[in-house]
Amino acid sequence: MLCGIDEAGRGPIAGPLVVAGAIINEKVEGLNDSKQLSEKKREKLFDEIKKKCSYHIVFTDAKTLDEKGLSTCLKNSITEIMEKLKNEASEFLMDGNTSFGISNLQYKIKADATIQEVSAASILAKVSRDRYMCEIASDYPNYSFEKHKGYGTKAHIEAIKTHGRSLEHRFSFKVKGIDDQNQATLF
Template sequence: MLCGIDEAGRGPIAGPLVVAGAILLEDIKGLNDSKVLSEKKREKLYEEIIEKSKYHIVFSNADLIDEKGISYCLKNSILEIMENLNEFCKEFLMDGNTSFGISTLQHKIKADATIKEVSAASILAKVSRDRFMNEISSKYPNYDFEKHKGYGTKAHIEAIKKFGRSDIHRVSFKLKALGEENIGVQKSLF
């Protein structure tokens, strides 16, 4: 059996990074890269994936991303998934072009669109993150997180200009629109 792994939230300027792993126990129709599915279709598939798979989902909050770096958070999330699901399978495949220095992790570009287990992980990660951003949006009404999910849209940048960053914004992600520059070297996981 194969465990597919994918992430959601690598690029946003607010909110968590979410990494999911999924081992399918039954066939599921309609799986694809979460980014090409409608929200309604993702939600429906999410419930089916939960029912028909072994899975593990890991959240890394903005503070951890700022402290340790996004690569560190990705690698540790993958290792946690592997540890939690290794009794069910021995083969792990991550969407993308790197194995993050993990010798037992395979990787493939566009696996989220071509390998059903990775598609399932993509959907679990995206829906979990979107639900989280929707839930917290009422706590942060100035930012409209339910609309842009923490990505750097024009409206989101304007809200930061007006209200500053909240405690779920990633301060290590510098914004050119605010005149910020990346200073120093990005943290490496190797």
């Protein structure tokens, strides 16, 4: 059995990194790269994937990303998924261009659009992260996390300029227009 692995949240300036692994046990129709699907379609597929797949989802918070670095956090998340699903999967395939030095991990660019198991993992990771950002939005009303999900939109950068970074922000990620002016402060 193949376990597909993908992540969401590698590039945002706020929120967690979310990595998911999925093994398809029953056919799921309509799978694709999560970025190619509407939010409504992702939400529908998310529930179906959870019913028809074995899966594991790993969240890494912004503070840990700052302390350990993105590559280490990705590697640790992938390793956790492989450990949790090792009794069900004989192969592990990650979307992307590296194995992060993990033996027995295959990788393929654009696997999230071409390999069903990786598509399922892509949807699990994206929907889990998006839901988290919507859930915390009321705790940080100045940032509108429910709208941009932590990505560096113009409105988000303006909010950081006005209010500083929150505890959900990644301090190690340099933001053009802020860090070059030394205006980033802890909120």
